[in-house]
Amino acid sequence: MIPKKAPPVTLVIFGATGDLTRRLLIPAIINLTRSGLVGDDLAILGVGIDEGDDEFLRGRLDEFLTHLSPDGEEPTRKDDAWFSLRSRISYMSGDFTRDDIYQAIETRLGSSANAAFYLAVPPVLFGPIVEKLAVHGLMQETETCFRRVAIEKPFGTDLSSAKALNARILSNVEETQVYRLDHFLGKETVQNLMTARFANMIIEGLWSNTYIDHVQITAAEVVDVGSRGRFYDATGALRDMVPNHLFQLLAMIAMEPPNSFDAEAIRNEKGKVLKALRVYSAEEAAANSVRGAYGSGGLGGKSLSAYRDTKDVAPDSRTETYVALKLYADTWRWAGVPFYLRTGKALTARDTEIVITFNKVPFAQFRETDVTRRLPPNRLVIQVQPDEGMSMEISIKRPGQSVETVPVTLDFRYSDRFDIGNTTGYESLIYDLFIGDQALFQRADSIEAGWAAVQPFLDAWAEDGSVPEPYAPGSMGPASADDLIRKDGREWHELGVVLHQRK
Ligand SMILES: NC(=O)C1=CN([C@@H]2O[C@H](COP(=O)(O)OP(=O)(O)OC[C@H]3O[C@@H](n4cnc5c(N)ncnc54)[C@H](OP(=O)(O)O)[C@@H]3O)[C@@H](O)[C@H]2O)C=CC1
Numbered sequence: 113m114i115p116k117k118a119p120p121v122t123l124v125i126f127g128a129t130g131d132l133t134r135r136l137l138i139p140a141i142i143n144l145t146r147s148g149l150v151g152d153d154l155a156i157l158g159v160g161i162d163e164g165d166d167e168f169l170r171g172r173l174d175e176f177l178t179h180l181s182p183d184g185e186e187p188t189r190k191d192d193a194w195f196s197l198r199s200r201i202s203y204m205s206g207d208f209t210r211d212d213i214y215q216a217i218e219t220r221l222g223s224s225a226n227a228a229f230y231l232a233v234p235p236v237l238f239g240p241i242v243e244k245l246a247v248h249g250l251m252q253e254t255e256t257c258f259r260r261v262a263i264e265k266p267f268g269t270d271l272s273s274a275k276a277l278n279a280r281i282l283s284n285v286e287e288t289q290v291y292r293l294d295h296f297l298g299k300e301t302v303q304n305l306m307t308a309r310f311a312n313m314i315i316e317g318l319w320s321n322t323y324i325d326h327v328q329i330t331a332a333e334v335v336d337v338g339s340r341g342r343f344y345d346a347t348g349a350l351r352d353m354v355p356n357h358l359f360q361l362l363a364m365i366a367m368e369p370p371n372s373f374d375a376e377a378i379r380n381e382k383g384k385v386l387k388a389l390r391v392y393s394a395e396e397a398a399a400n401s402v403r404g405a406y407g408s409g410g411l412g413g414k415s416l417s418a419y420r421d422t423k424d425v426a427p428d429s430r431t432e433t434y435v436a437l438k439l440y441a442d443t444w445r446w447a448g449v450p451f452y453l454r455t456g457k458a459l460t461a462r463d464t465e466i467v468i469t470f471n472k473v474p475f476a477q478f479r480e481t482d483v484t485r486r487l488p489p490n491r492l493v494i495q496v497q498p499d500e501g502m503s504m505e506i507s508i509k510r511p512g513q514s515v516e517t518v519p520v521t522l523d524f525r526y527s528d529r530f531d532i533g534n535t536t537g538y539e540s541l542i543y544d545l546f547i548g549d550q551a552l553f554q555r556a557d558s559i560e561a562g563w564a565a566v567q568p569f570l571d572a573w574a575e576d577g578s579v580p581e582p583y584a585p586g587s588m589g590p591a592s593a594d595d596l597i598r599k600d601g602r603e604w605h606e607l608g609v610v611l612h613q614r615k
């Protein structure tokens with residue numbers, strides 16, 4: 113089905129002069145303009161605290177887009193699509209905690225225009241802005257016009273704050289108006305997970321504890337904390353990546369088939385899995401987790417100072433830059449199957465992947481095959497980034513008179529078949545916001561279920577007073593992370609070996 117063009121809408125961006133807007137939102141909207149999915153009936157109203165007129169914001173974006181070009185040439189993003197969009201960008205300055213800016217927005221929009229409010233602002237402002245939008249009648253929908261609000265991450269900092277934020281938002285607007293973002297859901301391979309499972313009997317037929325031994329979900333990054341010390345030191349790897357990005361991947365792997373691809377059908381199934389995540393006791397949480405923080409050392413040819421020496425990070429910080437967890441989804445399908453999750457910064461490679469390891473065959477009828485040594489289990493590797501694709505590791509017979517088996521990889525990479533171009537991942541999320549499809553956005557109950565599973569780790573670490581284990585920049589993380597999986601007789605999948613190079 114060819115996607116239809118989005119309806120006329122004004123996108124009101126709170127935080128229009130910020131990093132997210134210039135680096136990810138505007139380039140995504142340029143891409144949508146270029147593809148024709150949004151037309152010249154899209155208007156952007158940027159709002160920020162800096163004084164300025166429409167030309168102020170347009171000029172700032174112009175300048176940023178120019179710098180996106182690595183060689184100083186006019187970047188492809190500054191093409192006709194940008195110039196068409198540019199003329200439809202306006203700006204208003206004001207403080208989001210005061211009423212006058214909302215009155216001005218109300219005057220500008222009127223009561224009959226479609227509007228989507230995008231909160232590209234520090235999380236502390238999510239609740240106050242939604243409240244003020246509602247109080248000023250800006251979230252009032254009519255039969256012919258919609259009003260929606262897109263809320264960035266992080267959504268809360270623990271279970272109780274996430275619940276309080278949901279309650280505050282939902283006492284002002286309907287759940288159908290709320291679009292809680294998780295940018296991982298905009299990634300092509302992540303969206304492909306449901307198709308891979310539910311359009312392929314060869315995969316879905318084997319998708320349970322009868323055939324699967326365990327699941328690994330990894331989001332490894334080479335980048336360090338850099339200039340984000342203030343945000344990161346109050347957050348850490350667990351809060352930053354697990355209840356949102358990694359749990360969304362886990363939910364898509366573990367959910368039951370939805371009855372349809374409607375948003376509610378999908379969100380119901382994802383919600384059920386997240387609610388089935390085992391909520392550990394403090395002792396269980398401590399035993400099933402490892403956290404680390406990078407020390408100083410070389411990374412990518414440069415020398416990196418230790419996390420604790422990063423600007424705006426406390427010298428005695430106990431914040432983790434790496435976390436590994438072992439979790440269970442207590443459902444009929446997944447009973448007894450461990451889900452090993454890990455994520456961290458300053459690691460050896462950028463590598464987001466899901467690895468499904470199948471059970472070993474029960475009996476090997478190959479005369480010269482030493483089962484334990486030569487018949488490895490089948491593995492399905494779903495490479496989310498970089499080099500998006502999927503590979504299946506199987507065993508075949510070595511050609512000739514030998515009856516020996518050898519492992520080989522059946523490999524598909526998106527780039528071999530499709531041009532997925534220079535997208536930011538926000539394209540489909542912004543488009544879905546405009547057309548009113550909430551399938552790729554998180555519902556209140558799922559957010560809270562995610563935090564409920566994460567809370568015991570936060571509590572255990574706060575109680576035991578331990579510090580994260582140091583690891584060398586450019587490594588695979590702390591040694592104890594290997595022990596976490598090895599004590600179960602398993603190994604982490606090697607980081608950073610792209611699909612077609614895997615042995
Ligand atoms: N940047 C990224 O890559 C990502 C960001 N996010 C999320 O997006 C949101 C925005 O992040 P980011 O763009 O990086 O943050 P920035 O700090 O760069 O941008 C926030 C903007 O909001 C403005 N602002 C803050 N307080 C007020 C106020 N009271 N009144 C008016 N304007 C105000 C800031 O103005 P000023 O600078 O003048 O204070 C700034 O322009 C956050 O929730 C973040 O977690 C999520 C994923 C990725």
Ligand SMILES: O=C1O[C@H](COP(=O)(O)O)[C@@H](O)[C@H](O)[C@H]1O
Nearest residue numbers: 265295296333335352353464497
């Ligand atoms: O939300 C976040 O995600 C990024 C990783 O996203 P990716 O699309 O670059 O893989 C992470 O670096 C950041 O700390 C976190 O806040």
